[in-house]
Amino acid sequence: MTDSEIPSGKNVHDSQADGSARASVREAPPSPPEMHFEASAAWKGDATGSGGLRLGQGGIEIPIAGARELGGAGGAGNPEELLLGALAACFVNTWAIFIKKLQVAYTEPAVRVTGSLGPDPAGGFRLTAAVIHARVPRMLLSSEGPKVEKTLQLAEKYCIISKLARAAMPVKVEVEAV
Secondary structure, eight states, X not given: OOGGGSOOXXXXXXXXXXXXXXXXXXXXXXXXXXXXXXXXXXXXXXXTOEEEEEETTTTEEEEEEOOGGGTSOOSSBOHHHHHHHHHHHHHHHHHHHHHHHTTOSOSSOEEEXXXXXXXXXXXSEEEEEEEEEEEEOHHHHHHHHHHHHHHHHHHHHHOHHHHHHHTTSOEEEEEEEO
């Protein structure tokens, strides 16, 4: 047997333990297509002005303004809360997927996300931490606690926005018994 005939095990479909001369090669599954999303914003005035955020898929418009604590007008969604909202929306959606997959009897999962804003060494401010409070009924925790924990671990691993947020700051998930 020459070196080129020795199977490497790479891209092999079936076992060669049976002595077959050559295993069939499995084609790599096609990569999913890259997806694109869009949001746009418009603003009137200076830092105390306001504007609107438009989300592409639903054509939803959200009024926006700077946070009062940062010298903005307030009274509308501010960027800090919108970021926490994106984290909450992604996490609860991802969590719901794993609740179904692991067959946990929880049809209305809910989260509350808090964030801390602090000085940025480079100037200005930055979000310094976020906590995702997973609201879980006490009865469910007592009957299916380990499964609930597993769904939360999976949601934390696969939530697209929490991955992004974790690259910039600590993000914790805590169970909040309700």
